[in-house]
Amino acid sequence: MAFEEIKENAEELKHEVKNLLDANLKYYKLWGFKILMKSTSAILKVFLLGVMLIIVTVFFSIAAALGIGYWLDNFAYGFLIVGLIYLVTAIVVYKVQDKIVEGPMLSTFSKIFFKKYD
Template identity: 35%
Template sequence: MAFKELKENVLEADINIQEYFKNSEAYIKLKSFKVLMLCITYMSKMLIIGVLVAMSLLIISFAVAFRLAQVLENTFYGFLIVGLFYVLVVLVFYFFRDKLNRPLLRKFSNYYFINDDVK
């Protein structure tokens, strides 16, 4: 009699463990999908905004370069000054590139490790 109850309890525990693993797998898939979609939508928005900003910056750069060319009466120097300005900006970003990692990690870790009970 005791062995029959023990056998039933073991079988019930086995079924519960299998259900737990199935539910855990489904939860992990859902959580991964949620994080992936948040990242993809965020990156898509940033790409679109980045392209628009780059186009605007290009047009503004041409305007500034031509204006400097008029002031300096030399087109080469106008474009050279604008080009050197961008080289300076790139160098500043290059030297401070490690400082960008921390905010990016915080931003994306909030998406990944967010507590589902809160939302």
């Protein structure tokens, strides 16, 4: 009789362990989906914001080039000056790119991936 109780308890324990493993698997799938969605939505937001900023920059650049061209009575000089401003800006950004990009990205993704969930 005691052997049957042990056998029943072992079977029940096996069933409970299987339920626990299934629940953990479902939890981690949901957790992975949550992180994937947060990352995807953040990338999409940055992409859309970047596109809008590029459009604004193009219009402001044309306006600035035309304004400088009117001021200098030569549109080519206006566009050349605006182009040189962008060239200098690109060189500066290239020199400090690690400080601008790597730190904030590492911080943001660390918060997402290593956040403790209750």
